[in-house]
Amino acid sequence: MANFQIVFLVAIVSSVYTQISTDNPTTDLPETTTTPNPGRSFSIRSSNAPDPQYEWDAVQCLSEAYVHFPGSLDSVIVTFGQLYKLKYRQNWYVSAGCNSVYNPKSRITIVVNVNEGLDVTPICLFN
Known part of the structure; x- marks a missing residue:
């Protein structure tokens, strides 16, 4: 079960950033036998x-994005945004490696921590 924490979003600091296209909301995921x-x-x-x-x-x-692309953070964030867009049809932006985010135009912002051993990678999803 995920731990839920509330943290105030303060400033945009990111190392990877992408906008998910609104033209094609489908994904062509590679077949995989990889387990989480x-x-x-x-x-x-x-x-x-x-x-x-x-x-x-x-x-x-x-x-699910990590199952399909376990070794490529760039592919993970693009796939993550595409999969999320299939559920909620809006323009979604994904930023990886951000510690804090402030976007006055965004209506919804969700920051997910990915914990791998001692490493924590925050991934921010916002519209």
């Missing part, structure tokens, strides 16, 4: 989502 990494866990770092289902779906989509 048992050493990887996900937790909600912060969220202003109006419904907890947004957070649940974010963790599910991110987990």
